[in-house]
Amino acid sequence: MERSTCGPGDLMARVSTTDDFDDQDGEENEPSDVSSDDVTRAVVTDTDWTTETILSQLRRGNILLNPRFQRRDAWDKPRKSKFIESLILGLPIPQIVLAEDKRRRGKFIVLDGKQRLLALRQFAAGSSFAISEGEQDFQGLKLTGLQVREDLRLKTLAKIENDSELVDDLNAFLNETIRTVVVRRWPNEEFLNLVFLRLNTGSVKLSPQELRQALHPGDFTNYLDDAATDSLWLKKALRSEKPDFRMRDVEILLRYFAFRYRLQDYTGNLKTFLDSTVNQLNEKWGDEEEEIRQVGKQCDSSIESTFAIFGENSFYRWSNGDYEGRFNRAVFDVMTYYFTDPNVAAASIERREQVEAAFKDLCAENVQFVEAIQTTTKTPLATQRRLSLWGRSLQLAIEQPLPIPRLVDNRIFV
Incomplete structure (x- = not known):
């Protein structure tokens, strides 16, 4: 398969900052479900x-x-x-x-x-x-x-x-x-998450992933940290030269695992979804370590394929005739979801011009897709919608059928 001429070590000269992330789809924006009784008990x-x-x-x-x-x-x-x-x-x-x-x-x-x-x-x-x-x-x-x-x-x-x-x-x-x-x-993790976020209001927000690392220790938790640190392709995707001190790189890698393993279990609460994914894979680590590590390698391959198609505009949203220049988690999710399949990746690289044109058209003309990657991003409907809309556009661009996720009773199935 043809790969990008720009290797993972050829990082963008511009190092990522808070403004380089489109955080609409990040966990930082999720409110904590905490009652006054919870606060009183602590x-x-x-x-x-x-x-x-x-x-x-x-x-x-x-x-x-x-x-x-x-x-x-x-x-x-x-x-x-x-x-x-x-x-x-x-x-x-x-x-x-x-x-x-x-x-x-x-x-x-x-x-x-x-x-x-x-x-x-x-x-x-x-x-x-x-x-x-x-x-x-x-x-x-x-x-x-x-x-x-x-x-x-x-x-x-x-x-x-x-x-x-x-x-x-x-x-x-x-x-x-x-x-x-x-x-x-403290009564529950939601209470600690509330304290965690309130402490950082008005200053640099810290990622909930840091709290997750502490509250859900295990072999997979350690692997996530190590894999995100070692992945040159993930650093390239985030335009960063070193591990992110807010652990957004770890959270993004975790999202990849969550959508690979448990897409049908996603109900719209991103924090709970990621927490339960960590717990599940910590439990499975002893029996499935090699398979889990292989999935991590597939994430790298899917990022590499994205760069082979979109170049320096990988994982950016197309809007008003240009790429926005900020990492978009929702775009990362849909690209890596399909480019994980090496056959799909190879066909997409071969027809890279048609694939990029399809993405631009989708961003420019489909209001539902724009909403699903920009505003209402976290609901099961929005998640399924952006995956299915991009999947349909992609299969037309590469002229081969793809497994398109569908929504049944507010659950996503493939």
Whole structure:
């Protein structure tokens, strides 16, 4: 099969930002179903933990901060260093919000403050607060770009511990209070999702996928993170050079698995649909690991085929005579759904001009398709409609029949 001359490593010069995603179809826009009784039942306490206490909790593994989080590190070294400097100087810092893990007493899930905790964990690498076994999993942080204490440049916590002249700085750092809010007896995941989103209102929204990773651990959950990180084609699709710190890349890969395995179970609640997919594939991992990994490879192949047809406009919506230039999840879903089949992909690449023309015509002339990829995107009807409308246009373009999803009693069947 003929492939694109542009390989997965030939990334767009423009690195993705929030504006490069058409988030209409993202989970961020789904309200949480939380009642006032749910809020009343939860216990929220303010705890004045010191830096030393938090480092101790991190060292003992009580605050769940997986080394994988470093892949999605949003702060650069100067910003981390200024945070550490603020603790040494006793300057105010934002609070950290944790939720107690219901399955493991005394363990905590991070709802807000992951970047600050990552900075602390990296600064402590090699010190008395480091985890001796597997310590190399966390990269070290040497202070840089400081504004007040330039004399601490290139210092680590280990170096400060071993410098008698810096004992006052060490004590100030370890004894500094970090306001920590702990949520206990939370009633359901919807409540945590509400807290998670409210915490980030007015700032950079964090993806619900981060919360899903913490609440639904397992081999498939870890695989998703690894596969999204390693996939050059997924990075190319998202116009990104590194893993997305909001984990949108993981969520998009999960959507692919969900539509491959459980399309007929989709009822319109995207969060529940993705949660249940993770749970199901975590359970199946032991018996079906190889098959699941193969599906992940097929996602890469379908992205590659899309680029062979649409080039730099892959996964963009056509509107008003031009491509919009923002990644559209709904378009990603329909393209990868059909191009997963290698025969369909080969025929589409061979007739790429007709396929692209069919997509442009569909976006320009079919109001139902436009609504299904732009506005009312999450209902079973909209999902089935965009899959079926594109499927019919595609089969005419490549002149071969395709399995077109149909809607029966608000459920999608193929």
